[in-house]
Amino acid sequence: MIDGRVRLSDVATAAGVSTATVSRVLRRPDMVSADVRQRILQIIEELGYVANPAARALASARTNVIGILIPSLTNNVFADVLRGIYAVAQDSTYDVQFANTRYSNLEEENLLRVFLNQKPSGLIVTGTDQSVASRALLKQANCPVVQIMETGESPVDMMVGFSHVKGAYAATSHLVGSGYRRIAFLGARMDPRTQRRLLGYTEALEEAGLFDERLIVTTPRSSTVTLGCELLGLLLDRDLGADAVFCNNDDLALGVLFECQRRRIPVPSEMGICGFNDLEMMAVANPSITSVRTFRQEMGEKAIRMLIDRIEGRQVENPLLDLGFELIARQSSQKLRP
Amino acid sequence: MIDGRVRLSDVATAAGVSTATVSRVLRRPDMVSADVRQRILQIIEELGYVANPAARALASARTNVIGILIPSLTNNVFADVLRGIYAVAQDSTYDVQFANTRYSNLEEENLLRVFLNQKPSGLIVTGTDQSVASRALLKQANCPVVQIMETGESPVDMMVGFSHVKGAYAATSHLVGSGYRRIAFLGARMDPRTQRRLLGYTEALEEAGLFDERLIVTTPRSSTVTLGCELLGLLLDRDLGADAVFCNNDDLALGVLFECQRRRIPVPSEMGICGFNDLEMMAVANPSITSVRTFRQEMGEKAIRMLIDRIEGRQVENPLLDLGFELIARQSSQKLRP
DNA sequence: TTGTAGGCGTTATCAA
DNA sequence: TTGATAACGCCTACAA
Numbered sequence: 160m161i162d163g164r165v166r167l168s169d170v171a172t173a174a175g176v177s178t179a180t181v182s183r184v185l186r187r188p189d190m191v192s193a194d195v196r197q198r199i200l201q202i203i204e205e206l207g208y209v210a211n212p213a214a215r216a217l218a219s220a221r222t223n224v225i226g227i228l229i230p231s232l233t234n235n236v237f238a239d240v241l242r243g244i245y246a247v248a249q250d251s252t253y254d255v256q257f258a259n260t261r262y263s264n265l266e267e268e269n270l271l272r273v274f275l276n277q278k279p280s281g282l283i284v285t286g287t288d289q290s291v292a293s294r295a296l297l298k299q300a301n302c303p304v305v306q307i308m309e310t311g312e313s314p315v316d317m318m319v320g321f322s323h324v325k326g327a328y329a330a331t332s333h334l335v336g337s338g339y340r341r342i343a344f345l346g347a348r349m350d351p352r353t354q355r356r357l358l359g360y361t362e363a364l365e366e367a368g369l370f371d372e373r374l375i376v377t378t379p380r381s382s383t384v385t386l387g388c389e390l391l392g393l394l395l396d397r398d399l400g401a402d403a404v405f406c407n408n409d410d411l412a413l414g415v416l417f418e419c420q421r422r423r424i425p426v427p428s429e430m431g432i433c434g435f436n437d438l439e440m441m442a443v444a445n446p447s448i449t450s451v452r453t454f455r456q457e458m459g460e461k462a463i464r465m466l467i468d469r470i471e472g473r474q475v476e477n478p479l480l481d482l483g484f485e486l487i488a489r490q491s492s493q494k495l496r497p
Numbered sequence: 498m499i500d501g502r503v504r505l506s507d508v509a510t511a512a513g514v515s516t517a518t519v520s521r522v523l524r525r526p527d528m529v530s531a532d533v534r535q536r537i538l539q540i541i542e543e544l545g546y547v548a549n550p551a552a553r554a555l556a557s558a559r560t561n562v563i564g565i566l567i568p569s570l571t572n573n574v575f576a577d578v579l580r581g582i583y584a585v586a587q588d589s590t591y592d593v594q595f596a597n598t599r600y601s602n603l604e605e606e607n608l609l610r611v612f613l614n615q616k617p618s619g620l621i622v623t624g625t626d627q628s629v630a631s632r633a634l635l636k637q638a639n640c641p642v643v644q645i646m647e648t649g650e651s652p653v654d655m656m657v658g659f660s661h662v663k664g665a666y667a668a669t670s671h672l673v674g675s676g677y678r679r680i681a682f683l684g685a686r687m688d689p690r691t692q693r694r695l696l697g698y699t700e701a702l703e704e705a706g707l708f709d710e711r712l713i714v715t716t717p718r719s720s721t722v723t724l725g726c727e728l729l730g731l732l733l734d735r736d737l738g739a740d741a742v743f744c745n746n747d748d749l750a751l752g753v754l755f756e757c758q759r760r761r762i763p764v765p766s767e768m769g770i771c772g773f774n775d776l777e778m779m780a781v782a783n784p785s786i787t788s789v790r791t792f793r794q795e796m797g798e799k800a801i802r803m804l805i806d807r808i809e810g811r812q813v814e815n816p817l818l819d820l821g822f823e824l825i826a827r828q829s830s831q832k833l834r835p
Numbered sequence: 836t837t838g839t840a841g842g843c844g845t846t847a848t849c850a851a
Numbered sequence: 852t853t854g855a856t857a858a859c860g861c862c863t864a865c866a867a
Contacts, residue, residue, distance in 0.1 A: 164614075166844060177854045182846060192852060209614040213560070214844030216551035217859045233580050242571050245597055256594060259583055276547045384778035413778065420783040440722035440751065445758040505861060515838045520862060530836060552860035555843045 165208045173202050185210065212254075216278070225281045225466060226274035227257035228267055230350065231381075236408075236436060236455055237285075240307065243459025244283070251467060253280060262350055264290040271296050278302075281466035287311040287318075288351045303469040305462045308352060310481045317469070319461045319480040323352045326451045326484040327359025330433045331405050333449070333486055335367045338494040339403035339431045343374040345390045345415065346407040347382030353407055356435065360405055373399055382407060387414020388421075395422075403431030403492070409438040412448050416491065432491040446490035454482045503546045511544065512537050523548065554616070563619045563804060564612035565595035566605055568688065569719075574746075574774060574793055575623075578645065581797025582621070589805060591618060600688055602628040609634050616640075619804035625649040625656075626689040641807040643800045646690060648819045655807070657799045657818040661690045664789045664822040665697025668771045669743050671787070671824055673705045676832040677741035677769045681712040683728045683753065684745040685720030691745050694773065698743055711737055720745060725752020726759075733760075741769030741830070747776040750786050754829065770829040784828035792820045 171178045176195065183190050184199045191199075202208075216222045227244060229237045241257070248255040258274070260267040267284070271293055274282060282297065282304045289297065297304050297315045304316040309323065334342050344360045346353050357375070364370035376394050380386060387410060394401055406412040412434030419426050426432055426446055434441060437452035461480055468475050509516045514533065521528050522537045529537075540546075554560045565582060567575045579595070586593040596612070598605040605622070609631055612620060620635065620642045627635065635642050635653045642654040647661065672680050682698045684691050695713070702708035714732050718724060725748060732739055744750040750772030757764050764770055764784055772779060775790035799818055806813050 167846095168844075178845075179847080179854060179856095180852085183853085186846080190852075195852085207610070209610055211555070211844050212615055213551045213554035214859090215846075217549070217555050217861090218844075218846040220846090220859070222551070232583060233576055238571055238576060245570060249597075259587070272547065277550055385781050388781050410778075414781060417781050417783045440748075443723050443726050443752060443755050445755045516861075517839080517863080518837060521837085524862080528836075533836085549860055552843090553862075555845090556860075556862040558843065558862090 239455035243456035323355035327356035331363035387411035409434035577793035581794035661693035665694035669701035725749035747772035787830035
């Protein structure tokens with residue numbers, strides 16, 4: 160024991176066994192007789208022994224780290240996913256470690272190299288639009304990988320998400336079905352998933368013969384409630400007779416609602432609103448706001464569960480999981496009296 | 498070189514020098530002659546050598562990890578702090594690693610042990626209410642420590658935050674000054690900082706001779722917009738003639754606004770509202786919502802800057818930093834016509 | 836300025 | 852079931 164740090168060998172000495180036995184108690188308890196195991200566990204407790212992860216990693220040539228690559232920390236959506244991941248990880252033996260790609264494929268690639276160098280037990284990455292090099296790195300990584308947030312063809316390994324195209328299509332179709340005719344699209348930070356939502360919107364309106372590209376208002380800025388107000392302003396300035404907006408996400412939708420109130424535009428009669436993700440506040444806004452519910456926390460939970468199952472050699476029932484979505488129709492899209 | 502992994506010794510061999518020299522090039526470049534250094538760097542590049550962090554940590558008995566302990570991942574407030582931390586860390590040589598104490602002193606203690614075992618370069622912990630054992634661990638830790646979120650006496654080491662008591666006092670006094678007389682307190686998840694806000698509220702009202710403890714509505718549940726609606730309902734059920742609410746945070750405040758609208762209670766004339774933190778959406782709500790602005794991202798930035806300065810042996814100008822707050826008066830608290 | 840060599844704490848292979 | 856004893860890859864006195 161050096162400067163308060165208890166080592167494996169200290170435990171061994173105290174227990175009168177070899178370090179190998181103590182190590183086994185920790186890693187393959189079944190290989191140690193019950194009484195010895197008992198005694199050692201007790202001593203570990205008493206001494207407050209905690210394994211040195213560096214030594215462990217060096218000796219075993221692997222870590223119990225599960226690396227997570229997400230594009231943003233501040234986005235509500237990823238916060239929820241992380242919550243799901245953490246909820247599961249906290250009761251496991253794995254350490255979750257995450258890094259922020261800031262929506263950059265290049266940063267993702269670099270971070271991937273850093274992670275891979277630690278020989279992680281598993282990896283979770285966001286989306287399906289990795290760079291060619293990143294995909295190659297992921298394929299080579301001799302650990303399981305889960306791509307989250309989307310569904311799609313040619314997965315690197317496993318996948319859990321939903322179709323943004325279909326979600327947006329459903330939302331837009333709902334607005335059409337509610338009687339709106341001049342349906343705009345408001346989009347912030349046009350990442351791949353936002354692009355796909357725009358695609359779903361476009362498909363739905365073209366099918367309905369209502370598409371007008373001038374009704375699309377986007378910005379590279381990241382989405383906020385304030386931005387929702389501004390984008391609605393831009394849309395109205397175009398004077399195209401918009402009577403509904405499908406928003407990229409709920410922050411924008413809330414901003415649109417506030418701005419409509421400020422401009423005394425009645426919602427939903429003169430302006431329909433639909434968001435995306437169904438954040439908690441959508442249900443209690445006044446009027447309540449229609450949105451496409453997504454299962455973000457569940458996505459995180461599933462992703463890490465799949466990973467752990469695979470790491471531990473269990474069969475993963477469905478390695479390409481589509482969690483779907485659910486359109487939650489509320490007051491903000493009821494043009495016609497119910 | 499084993500299975501594609503390039504080791505330090507491979508670089509040394511290729512360069513015709515000892516491993517010590519290569520190691521020096523990486524850690525103390527100034528100790529190596531320019532030409533040798535040049536050559537080694539080139540070879541490192543060619544071979545794609547990346548140091549094994551586990552081996553490095555084991556040999557040097559320290560890591561470049563900065564550990565962060567926060568009580569919640571989902572809370573907006575901490576998300577902002579993390580953003581600040583990340584913004585600085587990303588351009589440094591330090592790896593940020595964080596863990597979630599879930600508002601439990603016991604979990605904090607355990608996580609602290611885990612972190613300390615990795616011999617981190619520095620530590621950031623939340624608040625000033627650590628358990629006795631945790632404080633002892635932090636004192637012993639031979640790395641710098643920053644406590645964030647609050648100011649207070651008897652810091653473990655460094656500190657950056659603000660006074661929740663004063664913030665709440667200012668908010669409540671503002672409501673008093675605006676002409677409200679029956680000012681309620683709505684509080685969710687009564688963590689230490691929330692408790693202190695309640696204290697500030699109480700002080701302000703007692704000074705004004707307006708304190709009535711029946712106007713305090715709290716819940717252990719964590720705060721959401723929906724909860725704001727519910728708590729207002731509970732308050733109104735008590736039928737105490739409340740004419741304003743000071744909310745624990747902005748989520749609650751927004752919920753209160755929505756609920757007032759739903760019940761056709763005019764804000765601010767019949768009901769004043771003040772939140773805490775000044776989230777972005779407060780400014781664009783309709784009516785806009787008064788709040789106490791706090792400097793969350795800045796807090797994260799300062800905290801990690803202080804840490805890095807100390808780690809690298811630089812002088813920290815002000816190790817006990819009070820970032821203050823700012824009362825942002827908006828429409829929701831203007832009882833009297835301006 | 837460079838090299839030698841011991842050690843960091845754990846795991847894992849072989850024997851016993 | 853348990854124990855010796857090499858690795859694991861890098862760092863860092865100490866020496867040259």
